[in-house]
Amino acid sequence: MGILDGKKILIAGIASERSIATGIADAMHREGAELAFTYLNDKLKSRVEKVAERCKSGLLYPCDVASDTEIEQLFLNLSKDWPKFDGFVHAIAFTTGDQLEGDYLDAVTREGFRIAHDISSYSFAAMAKGAKPYLNEKSSLITLTYLGAERFIPNYNVMGLAKASLEANVRFMASSLGTRDIRVNAISAGPIRTLSAAGISGFKKMLSQFESMAPLKRCVTIEEIGNSAAFLGSDLATAVTGQILHVDNGFSTTALPND
Numbered sequence: 001m002g003i004l005d006g007k008k009i010l011i012a013g014i015a016s017e018r019s020i021a022t023g024i025a026d027a028m029h030r031e032g033a034e035l036a037f038t039y040l041n042d043k044l045k046s047r048v049e050k051v052a053e054r055c056k057s058g059l060l061y062p063c064d065v066a067s068d069t070e071i072e073q074l075f076l077n078l079s080k081d082w083p084k085f086d087g088f089v090h091a092i093a094f095t096t097g098d099q100l101e102g103d104y105l106d107a108v109t110r111e112g113f114r115i116a117h118d119i120s121s122y123s124f125a126a127m128a129k130g131a132k133p134y135l136n137e138k139s140s141l142i143t144l145t146y147l148g149a150e151r152f153i154p155n156y157n158v159m160g161l162a163k164a165s166l167e168a169n170v171r172f173m174a175s176s177l178g179t180r181d182i183r184v185n186a187i188s189a190g191p192i193r194t195l196s197a198a199g200i201s202g203f204k205k206m207l208s209q210f211e212s213m214a215p216l217k218r219c220v221t222i223e224e225i226g227n228s229a230a231f232l233g234s235d236l237a238t239a240v241t242g243q244i245l246h247v248d249n250g251f252s253t254t255a256l257p258n259d
């Protein structure tokens with residue numbers, strides 16, 4: 001018996017085997033959830049198919065969250081397979097490469113700011129608006145954030161602002177959907193080497209500093225993020241909403257390394 005038995009959950013944000021959304025899909029499948037998946041474009045479809053296959057799912061839908069039409073179409077298509085479902089995972093972020101390098105004020109542009117906030121924050125609310133008619137009571141919406149929302153992190157630049165916006169989105173969405181007994185939370189993950197993370201200048205250094213400073217003295221894995229997401233998606237977390245859960249080996253609680 002799994003903690004997600006009987007739950008139907010949509011996963012958005014797989015781009016590779018290393019994606020955080022892949023770790024979440026594997027954990028949710030292990031815990032008994034039925035899963036459906038989105039993919040950004042045809043180039044990424046076969047990678048998502050691989051994960052879907054091992055999670056015993058044939059439900060795959062294209063969705064670029066930059067497009068309201070594609071989001072609307074996603075939930076129309078999904079509703080034909082699942083008239084009702086129990087939540088989704090939003091593991092999506094994007095900004096252009098020039099934004100993730102160098103001094104914040106030198107790097108930030110109006111267009112970089114707009115794209116980062118649109119794809120990495122607004123899209124969570126946009127997906128919730130599209131999903132709302134089809135969500136069961138006790139549904140759970142989960143997004144992924146990073147410590148750069150709360151503190152300065154070199155080179156993270158405008159993504160820090162977009163994550164701060166995403167975290168505020170979590171609180172406002174939790175209130176909006178709370179009247180229907182639907183919960184909204186974010187996992188603030190420690191740094192993990194994924195395709196998106198590779199775009200952040202100096203990421204390798206960030207990982208080694210993280211390891212030496214975190215109380216648990218190691219990096220976080222996508223399996224560990226997956227386990228926390230499975231908990232948030234389950235009825236074990238029915239009183240948890242509007243929260244930012246730090247799954248970061250304690251890094252965010254520490255000011256100086258203990259060495």
Ligand code: NAD
Binds near residue numbers: 064092094196
């Ligand atoms: P990833 O590159 O594997 O996943 C990012 C996903 O965003 C990809 O699947 C990509 O297809 C999707 N995406 C980008 N633009 C999109 C669009 N317009 N429409 C639909 N999908 C789009 O990287 P990841 O690290 O697994 O990132 C997942 C989430 O976790 C992101 O929100 C990221 O900011 C967050 N996060 C990552 C780390 C880390 O260190 N890797 C730490 C904390 C939070």
